[in-house]
Amino acid sequence: MIFHLDLLLSPRNYLDPGTGSMLLQVIIAALAVIGGFLFMIREKVKKLFSKKKMDEIHGEDAKSEEK
């Protein structure tokens, strides 16, 4: 679906949004969605590893306490 640019703009806007700025957002919206998804995965992996590391540390602590 394609809209006329001027129909998308609210009559209340007092700034000139710039056609280039508007068109760019269409392109980068897709990139931003992918970027956000990759970021989420990276954070999850990071969390997983830090959890694993913490578990290992706690495990070692528990072992040394047992000794």
Add this chain to the structure above:
Amino acid sequence: MRDSGSFRDPSGFIFLEKNILYRQINLTYQKQYDHLMKSGLYEALVRDGIFISHTEVSYPLNDPAAWCVIQPQRIPLISYPYEWSFGAYKDAALATLKIHRKAVDFGMVLKDASAYNIQFVQCSPKLIDTLSFDFYEEGQPWIAYGQFCRHFLAPLLLMANIDVRLSQLMRIYIDGIPLDLASKLLKRKGGITALQHIHWHAKLSEKHADDGKKQEIKRIQPIKKSGFIAIIDGLIRAVEGIRLKNIRTEWGDYYSETNYSQEASKRKEEILASWMKKIEPQTVWDFGANDGRYSRIAADSGAQVTAFDIDPIAVERNYQQGKKTKTDILPLVLDLTNPSPAIGFANQERSSIEHRQQPDCIMALALVHHLAISNNLPFSMISEWLSRICKHLIIEFVPKEDSQVQTLLRTRKDIFDQYTLEGFKTAFENNFSFIAAEPITGSDRILFLCHSKQFIHSENLQLDQ
């Protein structure tokens, strides 16, 4: 009196009456204002500390366009982007994006993203424009995206990747750094953030610059809400990722390289504390504040302090320290030999630094030799200027024998015959009455406390709010 910087947005304006600040909201903005207040967005943003509060007041409205009048929280000192340190600038950008992101959750957006809409209370950025919100409409791109890139992203990327002093470009370009200029200056630096939001942005803007001349109506793919939010989240991550490289400036290590003994520093602190108690200033400007060591003494006495320094790295350190300690200090970048002028339309939109506040006290510590010797400023001119802008002055005289002055003179001819204690006193006595003088034990320096003879209280300071 209507504020001369409040004219762009037809939704309302700021005015001052009997030294109270008001904002008129026009009928055209009634629906948006009601939604802001009733949806819970206003409350959420004020609670997060990123939006100024206001109270609705009954005010006689003679203007047929007016809907209501509010009284916003006053900002201690209006500051401008070209006076912010890198960290302050980054925090201002993040505050703008976070407000925009939260607004979407409440069915609104930021309709503008001007850096001038952000002001600092201590080291905490706040949006001061209550009229910056509009309804979110599905499919519509962010109207203020271009403005955000010019006002925030371009200066931050230039400061981080090219030179921290490039924030000064904001002083020339009141509506933000043109993206084609930012793109040229950045060259290939700035990574994927610069590639998308600066380089592509500049190219696309250039390509479509003359679209207004064409008869055809531009067609555009609407942006889904998920994409709209992803752009904001991406911008937040991008701004968080912009970091200042570890650089060293001439003043950055001043306190570790100074000729001050511990005894002299301690004595200086004691004198300042006792004088602060004596004059009880509500507002203090610390000129040449460096990382704010002495500003903190003024703040501890209960004053609102603005700590100015020419060195952006020293100001950055002071800002980061202020964020941690939450002291009443706002660190700003200022070159005293070329202070922030009045800029914008008719030179009235953004006021000069001396027209924004009249401090009760100015501290000029270890500064006079830099002005007089490095910048050839006669004592009489320094004294005359200071006496016009403050009530009390605390100034440190640094004699020619001092090693710091000797360092300044080593590479140039000593043409400063008038640079003596007598010359200093004579010049300052013309504009000030000396209240006290204390030698700083452990150094050859002397601290003076004086009262201005020229100071006239003004109620017509520009608001810019």
